[in-house]
Amino acid sequence: MSETPEFPAGAGPHEPPGSREMAARAAALDAADPLAAVRDRFVLDAAPDHASGDAAVYLDGNSLGALPRTVAGRVADVIAREWGELRIRSWTESGWxxxxxxxxxxxxxxxxxxxxxxxxxxxxxxxxxxxxxxxxxxxxxxxxxxxxxxxxxxxxxxxxxxxxxxxxxxxxxxxxxxxxxxxxxxxxxxxxxxxxxxxxxxxxxxxxxxxxxxxxxxxxxxxxxxxxxxxxxxxxxxxxxxxxxxxxxxxxxxxxxxxxxxxxxxxxxxxxxxxxxxxxxxxxxxxxxxxxxxxxxxxxxxxPDILSLLALEAALEVWDGVSVDAVRTKSLALTDFFLECVGVHVPPDRARSVTPYDHRQRGSQVSLECRGAGEVMDELIRRGVVGDFRRPDVLRFGFTPLYTSFADAERAARVLGEVLGALPEVGTGAAGTGG
Structure with missing residues (x-):
């Protein structure tokens, strides 16, 4: 295994061809997205402290989904009123x-x-x-x-x-x-x-x-x-x-x-x-x-595990007015667009998709195989692009259409290109967590 590599903070010396075009396309796709407003139902990063200064891109919903805004208040009520005041009566009166x-x-x-x-x-x-x-x-x-x-x-x-x-x-x-x-x-x-x-x-x-x-x-x-x-x-x-x-x-x-x-x-x-x-x-x-x-x-x-069960019930409110068919349509569009952006931003031969391009054979994640996937993902996270990896060499990016934007997909691919472009050769890293 090689030593952990040094990752330059900035992009390469030249903007990759097509970068502005892909960013513009992402903006247009987001403007036309019928699920765009659903994003506001989640708690997402505004401006975390990382190298780029931009809001974080969260592409790990295939391990842990983002927090719906309705959950905190519901759990607080369950604890303070249903458990704190009604106590045992909540099994019947609160529907536990x-x-x-x-x-x-x-x-x-x-x-x-x-x-x-x-x-x-x-x-x-x-x-x-x-x-x-x-x-x-x-x-x-x-x-x-x-x-x-x-x-x-x-x-x-x-x-x-x-x-x-x-x-x-x-x-x-x-x-x-x-x-x-x-x-x-x-x-x-x-x-x-x-x-x-x-x-x-x-x-x-x-x-x-x-x-x-x-x-x-x-x-x-x-x-x-x-x-x-x-x-x-x-x-x-x-x-x-x-x-x-x-x-x-x-x-x-x-x-x-x-x-x-x-x-x-x-x-x-x-x-x-x-x-x-x-x-x-x-x-x-x-x-x-x-x-x-x-x-x-x-x-x-x-x-039943009442606290977590009722938190889940509140979380499911984000689906109000949302169809699974609409989610699938956006999922395929997001993953198609991400793969296209990878083709534009990532240097040739640095990563390859192990996720099928065929819609009939694709879920809602894109997995890319590359050398040193562990260190690469660590650096992506440091720069505000959060995915995960699986040993020995797979980067996983999960696309949750309820809150993932096309701008998220474009930025993730662009930052991945910067990281891989700066590294001619890297070693292997430690495993991530979750399914």
């Missing part, structure tokens, strides 16, 4: 008890689900465990394997292997594009990421789900990098189970509770591997024998 399903119904239209099929609570990992074990228990007799997306976020693989050990099945990693060819009558289910966390590649949810069903297997989807960024269509494509976090494109805050989707027609058959008192048909009977609640409530486990 029904919050997991109520907030689930707010998320449902963002992932293409009808009401009564989404419950919010626990972490993504816990919900993955519930979905995989519960799915195996619903699978047909004679099933011997679970297919797992071979490019998955590591937690999904850990959970799948643990579930397989518990249920006596084997885990078989398969590239998402090969699942339709690899599924057999022995497959209980497949656990697949809708969007690859590292590359931003969008996997074929309709096609893979159909292929699994044709073989008699269930489809379990991880929506962590797609919920709130693009249309998912869970009901339309007959997905069986799905999970997702809410702190990325849904902007629920650090550690915000995750969600579990369970198709209505499967709910009666769903047997949770974590039968907590909160999912009992009569929770306050304190019956030593477990009887699951009706409907999506059987996806609950223990006492």
């Amino acid at each position: 008890w029904t919050a997991p399903e109520r907030v689930g119904d707010k998320i449902a239209p963002l992932i293409g689900a009808a009401p009564g099929q989404v419950v919010v609570g626990d972490s993504t990992s816990v919900n993955l465990f519930k979905a995989v074990v519960g799915g195996v228990r619903m699978a047909g007799k004679g099933c011997t394997e679970i297919l797992v997306d071979a490019t998955t976020f590591p937690t999904d693989g850990y959970i799948a292997r643990s579930a397989a050990r518990m249920t006596g099945l084997a885990v078989r990693p398969v590239e998402p594009a090969r699942i339709a060819d690899e599924v057999t009558e022995r497959t209980a289910l497949a656990l697949v990421n809708h969007v690859d966390y590292r590359t931003g590649r969008l996997n074929d949810l309709p096609g893979i789900t159909h292929a699994l069903h044709s073989a008699g297997a269930l489809a379990v989807w991880d929506l962590c990098h797609s919920a709130g960024a693009l249309p998912v269509g869970l009901d339309a494509h007959h997905v069986d189970l799905a999970v997702g976090c809410t702190y990325k494109y849904l902007n629920g805050g650090p550690g915000a509770p995750a969600f579990l989707y369970l198709r209505e027609s499967l709910q009666e058959r769903f047997e949770s591997p974590l039968p907590g008192w909160n999912s009992h048909a009569d929770p306050f009977a304190m019956d030593p024998a477990y009887a699951p609640a009706e409907g999506i409530a059987r996806g609950r486990v223990g006492t």
